[in-house]
Every structure is written in C-alpha cells, then in structure tokens.
Amino acid sequence: MTRAIIAIPADTREMDGYVWHASPDQYATAALKAADVLPMIVPAFASDLWGDGDMDAVLNRVDGVMISGARSNVSPTLYGEAENAENGPYDPARDATSLPLIRRSLEHGIPLLAICRGIQELNVALGGTLATEIQDLPGNLDHRRPESDDADVRFGIRQEIFMEPDSCLIGVLGGETAKVNSLHRQAIGELAPGLSVEARTEDGVIEAVTVDGARAFAVGVQWHPEYWAQSDNPSKRLFEAFGDAVRDHAASKRRWNSI
Template sequence: MTTPQHGSRHGVLQHAASASPLIAVSADVCELYKYLWHAAPQQYLEAALAGAGVFPLVVPSLGDRLDFDQLFAAVDGVMITGSGSNVHPSLYGGDASEANGPYDTARDSTTLPLIRKAIDHGVPLLAICRGLQEMNVALGGTLATEIQERPGTLDHRAPPSDSRDERFAICQTLMVKPGSYLSGVLGAVEIRVNSLHRQAVDRLGTQLEVVAVADDGIVEAVSVRDAPGFAVGVQWHPEYWVKSDEPSARIFRAFGDAVRARASTRIGLMRAAE
C-alpha cells in the first residue's frame, strides 16, 4: 500500500518530469521607489522561456545568506545576465574609480560563488556580458577596463542611440575556435554578433579556454575546460535577438537542452532512491 508520504513524493516527481525545469537567474540590486529591488531584465527572462524552454527563477543577491546547496536541489541551470554595472575591481586586484562604475557589490557577492558552485556541480551555466566577466573573475582571472581607450582596440560600446534595436544591432564578426564546444553549438567558426561592453577579459581564469575572439583580439567567449556539460560565457547579447537570429537561438537551445538533460538525470536518481 502506498503511504501518503510516498504518494506525495511520487506526485512531485511526476510533476517535475513534465514541467519546464527551473534555472537560477542572477539579480541586480537597484533602488526604485525608495526601496532596494532585486531584479533581472525582461529580455533575459523571455529568452529563457522562449529560446531555452526553461523556467527562470530570479535569485536575490543576498550573498552568503543564501544556501546554494538548497538552490541546486531545485534548479538545473544557471544564467548570469548582463548589467549596466561592473564587477568591483577589488575582486581582481584592480582600482575602483567613478569612471569605471557603477558597481553592484551585492550582486558580486552572490554571482561569483554561484558560478563556482555551478561549475563544481556540473550544472549548465550560461553567462552573458557582465556574466562572462564575473565567470572569469570567479575563476581567478582579471579584467581590462575601459578598453575603448586602449591603442589598437575597437570601440565595443553600444552605438549612441535612443533605439534599443540600434543599440543591440548585430555589428561585428567573431572568429570561433574550430573544434570547440561553442563551434559545435553554432555549427560555424565565424558569426556576426552585437557589442555593448567597455570591459573585457584580461588574464584568463583557471579552468577557462578562449573559444571566440573579435577582430582586435578581444575575448568574446569562453568555456570551462573539461566541463561535463554546457558551461559557456559570451561577451555579446544573444538574448536580444533569440527569436530572429540563428546563432543566438542556437545558444539558448543548447543551454535549454543541457538543462533538461540534467533535470532528467536528477529526477532519475530521485526515482531510483525511492
């Protein structure tokens, strides 16, 4: 006879198997209406839903007050979003300045350990723009700031415009490392992307390999070496054109497939333990 407890657990497993898997999404901390808000831009959440087919769960930036083991018992992927803020330079041996800001230290205190935990647990990870920079710093790397001021470096900032479509316009060519995980996802070694950043990878973090570069050599994508699954950081913004641009769509589809594969494995292990 099935006990109520067992029946309840079985029902949870059935629901988990049929529902879209959950992913953790990073949150910016900002002040609005005289309150502090923990929020993520809508374009990332829509890309998660429509492009990856997963359920985005925004995780508050509360640092070490969060139990990441508890979080990873519920989610099967992590997406670290872009942001208007920069990683605080004290985290990689740099100097903070007003010109390099703004900063969001509450986000830093949450995303860096979250990234490391995801990699350690083999949880699918997609890090975008600031997220790639956090990924690099989390693994011991450093960042180059205000790269548009460096001789020989292109201006990778968004074009000045009030139109979001113009700001996120696809405008530069990247070379993708042949044979890399990312080239397999994209099915190409050359793609066109947008560009909206003023920082970039300087010294590469341990465990990372460069898998795409811009014409001026700026690192545009990294992946975790020997990762068991999807663990990719991109400097551009595939979330913006996920519904109309094939390379953008491929990235989110691959991320979603990896999340579903982990969810299936985790549910299978839970069933085996019944």
C-alpha cells in the same frame, strides 16, 4: 511535463525609495521562449547574508544557471585592483551572489550560461582579471553600444567573431564565424585558469569561453544573444543548446531520485 527551471541572479536597483532585486526582461523572456526553460530570479544579497549551504539550497532546486548582463561592473577589488568612479557603477550584492553561485554550479555539474557581465564574473570567479575601458587600448575596436533611443539599434548585430579552430561553439553556432551584438567597455584581461577561449573579435578581444573539464554545458559569451534569441539563428542556437543541457540535467536528476 513541466519545464526545467533555471536560476538567474538579480541586480540590486534603487527605485521609489526601495532597494529592488531585479533582472532585465530580455533574459527571462529568452530563457522561456528560446531555451524553453522557466526562469526564477535569485535575490542578490551581501556576502554576510548568505549562510552556509544557502547556495546549495538554491542549486538543489534548479536545473541550470544563467548569469545575465547588467549596467554595473564587477568590483575590481575582487581581482586585486582599486575601484574608481570612471569604471563604475558597482553592485557588491550582485558580486556576492553571482560569483559563489558560478563556482558552486560548476562544482555541482549544473549547466551554466554566462552573458556579458556574466562572462566577466565567470572569469573573476575562477581567478582571472578584467581589462577596463578597452576602447582606449591601442589597436582595439570600440565595443561600446551605439547611442540611440531605439533598443534594436543599441543591440544591433554588428560585430564579427572568429571561432578558435577547436571551438565547441562552431557546432553550436553553425560556423567558424558569426555576427554578434557585443556592447561593452570592459572585457576579460588575464584569462582564468580552467577557461579556454572559444572566440574573439578581429582585435583579439575574447568574446566566448568554455570551462575546461566541465561536467555540463558551461559557456560564457561577451555579446547579447538573449536580445535576438527568437529571430537570429546563432543567438537562437546558443539558447537551444543551453535549454537542451538544462533538460538533460533535469532528467538525470529524476533518474537519480528514482533509484
């Protein structure tokens, strides 16, 4: 049987005199090897290039959606604040692609996994806000990545998260606490209507959410499970749960189409 397919929206990057539509390899590799699904990159277009029905055309051809992390931040203009040089860089084409893709995937009941920038996009897409430069807020830990040329050090598992008592992630991750590799300088501010907090760090920063009443798997995490998805048990379990949900959705589509 062929693998189920997921969509991963691209970032835009300027390299060699071109604008590229790109996604980090670690997300695609984790999807393929840990979730056992086939990733396909969706170009990041400005909002005026997306036609009516284009998002549905994408979603009709895939069985799941994964929103990856990125170097850029969600534009604060999307939650009523101003852009500034300290909070950038921004990627407006990524915002114009990911946010409507998130909304439409939830409306379609398509499994969704949103990682790092992805959880922030999920919150903004549903009407929430973001807190920026959280390491400067009183009582907060420094969630930024360690400075190192070694990616294993930058993505090292170093922070403990604590599940909410009724968290569905307790079953997915295998316990009420977990060690994760969270590396970020902004986070969820005002929680969007329709989202429930699943886990926090000891300073109260939201590290995981789920979508209330979602018709399928719909989870956002602030950390980077994709990096250690083949070796770290909680990271692997999260991707396996996502992969199972994607395959279930693909099977239900096949059954529906056979009627």
